[in-house]
Amino acid sequence: MRPTVLCFSGLDPSGGAGLQADIEAVGQSGAHAAIACTALTVQNSQQVFGFEATSKELLLAQANAVVIDLPINCVKSGMLGTTDNIAALAAFLREHSDYRYVLDPVLVANSGGSLGDQATLVQAFAELIPLATIITPNTVELRALTGEEDLQQATDKLFAMGAHAVLVKGGHEDTPDFIRNSLYIDGELVSTTECPRLEGEYHGSGCSLASFIAGRLAQGDSLKAAVQHAETWLFGVLQRADSPVENGQKIPKRF
């Protein structure tokens, strides 16, 4: 049986983001994905129309059912939807402190739609930050989590909040020709990568990257190697993405 990543993620009916992104990315990394579904969203490639979150009891029941019969050694979380679900995941992680954990601090969809109440989610994420092996915020999420506008100060603050490693994703920064990601471990910058900025918007790029990292960590990669593998893989996936409608976001072609 392949090493298994347990993904806490929401269903996106477009198949671009959320649990489908996680299943495909973890699978492409060589690991197996198990899912504890946090929410059912209603959305397409253009817009989020709403969502209904899973209760914390049902969420934990899903997770506890699979931990006893799958070789899980890594957890990845994306959309969690409610502060109750965040607290439930924190309790689950404390019970399984040997697992590696990739925290993708999802607050809003790339299309701008709400995936939960941002102010309360930000507060609740503070409990997950010290439990994560790596946190993968884009710069909007990094600023929201820390309340700091300056990126270096925001990164420093995230480490002061207990982070162990942070991959700062630069896709939302005003760099028209390239995207720069920076990996920090224990507060130190250990690598910076740049790739050409591809045209258009992509649905589920963050989910895909974080899940591929989790899949590689599950198979024993170091943090630096997992991130490098994931970035190289994601660039190819986005280059060959499908465009469903003119104004919609592109759907990554993960295999």
Ligand code: PLP
């Ligand atoms: N999880 C779910 C269920 C979503 O619907 C979305 C975005 O729509 C995300 C996560 C975050 O997606 P992205 O990888 O585009 O940030």
